[in-house]
Amino acid sequence: MIDKSAARQAAFARRKAAHALGQGNAGHLSAVLAGYRGVPLSGYMAMRTEIDPIAAMEEASAHGPVGVPVIMGKGQPLQFRLWEPGCAMIKGEFGAMIPEAGDWMVPEIIIVPLVAFDRYGGRLGYGGGFYDRTLKKLRAARPTLAIGFAYSAQEDQGLPMEPTDQPLDLIVTEHEVITPQS
Template identity: 35%
Template structure:
């Protein structure tokens, strides 16, 4: 029960801090984070990258999506099936194939998009509410990413994306939680203690 209370308090605190960021500051920090994502050599070497479309005050990585596609990478975005509590990634070909989906997130329209081949997945950019240097991540509580990542036959490179203040000393994690290899914020790229030495 203690862990649940800790999670709840940390989630509340982080979301409040994120909501308090002025729009201009959010844009500046997002721009810097995208710059770090684009110059991260290990990510640039990946052929396929699953990313996310930001919601509310999340770090805006849309400029990265477009730049990655321009340099020849295949970018995927997830469709959220709320009833089944799972994510299905589709190939992202531009904003025209998106529609408002679960929780107001812009998601692929299955009628305009091609489902991605999970066996080809090289890297995943993972959103979150809080992260730590041990590779721990706390999401919004739905468990969508944990379930998705646990279902993969091979673990891709996992990169948490957020603002630098979202990196805290320790995130309360469960034994089944999948740990991240890297964190990217406006301050740069941080290798976690869980990073796969590849």
Template identity: 40%
Template sequence: MSASPSKADLRKIALDARDTMHAAARATASERLAARGLPFEIAEGTVVSGYSPIRSELDPTPLMRKLASQGAKLALPAVMARGKSLAFRAWSPGARLTLGPLGILEPSPAATELIPDIMLVPCAAFDRLGHRIGYGAGHYDFTLAHLRKMKPIVTVGLAFAAQEIKAVPALAHDVALDYVLTEKKAFDFRSN
């Protein structure tokens, strides 16, 4: 009897599927997701955090632009240190970004820190129970656990449909997402 695949194995399978997509197909998927928007209404002034896409991730920028046009305040995460909560700094489309400690673009440390109401979360892989696999550092799980002590936060995973896997081997500290949006479908996990 073979052992179940590890998170690392599942991450590799999903990322390989993502990486095989042509750049034009990824861009089209990001635009298609943005055109559909969030599957719920947002109030004026709602703080939405996105992320700076790395490698072949789904680009949240088109969706963030749409949300800004609907009155959302935007933020991007900044990595403070391993084992510490991410900080979220105000950002607007076209604003200058700086290279953070992990080589990811972030707003300037001088930008206003915000606590998001809605977090757009990158997924390496996801399943139909709202579990995600990230890149293994635990930044989002730790941050969500920390921030949800202060206020409710809606989590929206963003991924390509090709990144869906049958089951994520979720651990006790893993935080399930409220939604996952792909270019093909919106999944609502709030009743799970």
């Protein structure tokens, strides 16, 4: 297995510095999602220094179902619970906020949090493999668009990738929308 710890540590430092500037916004993410009105999507509830997609999620919820990921257990793919602005939230696994109650849904678009990304669609996450397992499962059933959402400072030229890593279809930062290179 490839050791990703050094890349992850450096990326966390870059993300923390970018977050401290307070310039992360979801404007470009909202613009991308506007082209998919009504398509079921999942966002995430930002933790620590993650860039926050909530404004784009709120806008998208006016047009179709929006969910958030729920960790079901170690080694398991994520499940998605319907979310709407103002719904009651509780702490889930690893401290992520999740809807207290509600129906389950299956997204066709997933806004993916990350630690680092490259321009080839590579993504470095927290190391649990939750999004990789989930994307593999969803993509086996139907096309599923994975949109990485990050600060531009999280870009990395040399990510250590493994065959089990699921690629991102788009990367959205506070400055641009990146279509991965082949």
